[in-house]
Amino acid sequence: MIENIHFIAVALLIALGIYTLIFKRNLIKIAMGISILASGINLFLISLGYRAQGIAPIFTNAAIAASEVQAKMVLPAPQALTLTSIVISLAVTALMLSFAIIIYQKTGSLDATKSRRLKG
Amino acid sequence: MNGSSVIVKVVSLAIILPALTFGLYIIAHGHLTPGGGFQGGAIIASALAIFLVAFAKQASKTLRKNLLSALECLALLGFIGLSFLGLGKSFFFNFLANSGLIFGQAVPFGPNPGFINTAGVIPLMNFFVGLEVSCALTIIVLTMLKAGGDKK
Amino acid sequence: MKLAKIAFFLIFTYFLLACALLLRPFGKPAVSDMDEYFILNAQREAASNNVVASIVFDYRGLDTLGEATVLFAAVSSIVLLFRGAPK
Numbered sequence: 071m072i073e074n075i076h077f078i079a080v081a082l083l084i085a086l087g088i089y090t091l092i093f094k095r096n097l098i099k100i101a102m103g104i105s106i107l108a109s110g111i112n113l114f115l116i117s118l119g120y121r122a123q124g125i126a127p128i129f130t131n132a133a134i135a136a137s138e139v140q141a142k143m144v145l146p147a148p149q150a151l152t153l154t155s156i157v158i159s160l161a162v163t164a165l166m167l168s169f170a171i172i173i174y175q176k177t178g179s180l181d182a183t184k185s186r187r188l189k190g
Numbered sequence: 191m192n193g194s195s196v197i198v199k200v201v202s203l204a205i206i207l208p209a210l211t212f213g214l215y216i217i218a219h220g221h222l223t224p225g226g227g228f229q230g231g232a233i234i235a236s237a238l239a240i241f242l243v244a245f246a247k248q249a250s251k252t253l254r255k256n257l258l259s260a261l262e263c264l265a266l267l268g269f270i271g272l273s274f275l276g277l278g279k280s281f282f283f284n285f286l287a288n289s290g291l292i293f294g295q296a297v298p299f300g301p302n303p304g305f306i307n308t309a310g311v312i313p314l315m316n317f318f319v320g321l322e323v324s325c326a327l328t329i330i331v332l333t334m335l336k337a338g339g340d341k342k
Numbered sequence: 343m344k345l346a347k348i349a350f351f352l353i354f355t356y357f358l359l360a361c362a363l364l365l366r367p368f369g370k371p372a373v374s375d376m377d378e379y380f381i382l383n384a385q386r387e388a389a390s391n392n393v394v395a396s397i398v399f400d401y402r403g404l405d406t407l408g409e410a411t412v413l414f415a416a417v418s419s420i421v422l423l424f425r426g427a428p429k
Contacts, residue, residue, distance in 0.1 A: 073369075077362035085355045092347050119377075122369030127381060129301050129391040130222050136300030143393075145377040150397040154409045157228060157323075161416035164330050168420050171337060221390040226398065255421075266414060273403060282403035287389040297385045309390035312399045315406075322410060326417045337424045 076117040083110030097170040097180045101163060108159035115152045119145035193246040202244040209237035213324075220316040222304035227316040231323025238328045242335070255332055262325035269318040272311055286310035 083106060090103025125132060127146040134142055170180065177185050193199070216223075217230030242249045276283030287310030288296050295307040366372065380393055380401065388396035398406055 071363060073367060074363060074365065076368055077365050078359070081355075081358035081362040085351075085358055088354060089351060092351055117368065119371055120369055121371060126224065127393040128222075128224060129385060129393070130304040132301035134301065139300070139381060140378060143381050145371055145374060146380055146393045146397055147374070147377050149394050150402065151405070153228060153394075153398060154405055157409050158412055161413050164420060165416050168334065168423050171334070172423055221392050221395050223392070224394070226392075226395050259421075262414070262417070266410060269410065270407070273407070282400070282407075284388055284400050287387070295389070297389050297391065299385050302391070304391050309388065309392075309396075310400075312388070312390055312395055315399050316395075319406070319410065323413065326413055329417055330420055333420055333424050 076113070076120075080110050080114040080117070083107070083113065086110075095182045097173065097182055098167075100182065101166045101170060104166065105159070105163050108155075108162070112152050112155055112159070115148050115155065119148035121145065194244050198244055202240055206237050206241050206244075209240075210234060213237065213320075217316055217320040218313070219304075219306075221309035221312045222306070227319030228323055230316075231320040232327065234320070234324040235327035235331075238324070239331050242328075242331060253328060253332065255329060258325045258329050258332075262322050262329070265318045265322040265325065269315060269322070272314055272318070276311070284310040284312070 087103045087107030087110060090099055090106070094100060094103065121142070121144050124142055124144040125134060127143045127149075132139075173185055174180055179185070194202075213230045213233035215230075216225040216233060217227060220226035220230070238253065242253065273282045276285035278285070286293050287308075288294065289310075293307060293310055293313060295305060297305070297308050380397060384390065384393045384396045388400045390396045390400075
């Protein structure tokens with residue numbers, strides 16, 4: 071049970087992100103919560119493809135012979151998809167923080183329950 | 191926007207120059223070692239952000255938003271143009287690998303010390319994507335700094 | 343209202359922890375034919391030592407094109423947001 075500690079860390083990160091989304095009202099704290107949630111999901115994607123006693127999927131100066139390449143290399147496909155996911159979560163965080171700045175400049179408060187008007 | 195004191199300027203100069211070189215190294219060897227376009231672009235953008243905070247007056251004259259925006263658009267157009275050049279077989283075809291042109295050497299199977307002349311169209315795509323990501327992140331930092339207002 | 347929020351959060355955390363303990367053991371991934379093909383053929387077809395770079399830019403290049411577009415769209419909308427009349 072303790073050998074699944076990576077998945078337990080993923081569950082704790084996602085739970086922390088959801089807690090911030092439900093119980094906090096400050097806009098900056100909500101943006102931070104969404105960023106923590108995205109980090110938890112990226113960690114989950116990478117730790118799905120790990121092979122025990124494995125090496126990185128790179129052939130430059132690899133420390134194994136050419137015949138056991140198949141059995142010892144870590145799966146490369148989840149790593150490639152996590153790259154895309156990290157860049158997209160960066161774009162989402164930047165856009166959310168810009169919205170927080172604009173809302174503060176127009177209405178004067180950072181409370182999520184106080185800015186409910188549709189016309190500025 | 192005021193700059194910082196002399197101590198901060200000197201010490202940050204000792205960080206910015208090695209960081210720029212390290213970012214260019216990671217972009218250039220993206221087909222041999224872990225790294226590539228996105229990671230190297232993020233490192234260069236971090237170095238430029240430190241430059242913007244420590245040297246405020248000189249940085250606002252050098253890093254203008256129009257120049258960075260034009261560079262970003264040119265890099266994205268270059269990336270898309272490279273993907274159209276292999277349209278003989280399919281979209282995004284690696285037409286330079288295993289041929290005799292630039293970056294066209296063949297690689298034997300198995301672990302080997304890396305050869306720079308390989309991997310076809312991948313190093314060129316790494317360069318364009320690295321330029322685009324670094325310019326995009328620097329534009330984000332510039333815009334948010336200017337919109338916060340000038341506080342003395 | 344507050345009781346409903348607390349109850350939902352506790353049930354969701356229990357569900358997440360139960361899933362984390364019931365997943366495959368860490369270190370034994372499922373058999374994947376696509377990854378075996380990538381490891382065996384990346385040096386012959388894409389001529390690169392880095393299998394992950396050849397996946398990102400050669401085998402799955404359309405995903406990289408979409409990601410560059412998303413980054414460009416986010417930067418454009420941030421510059422557009424802060425362009426309002428500076429009085």
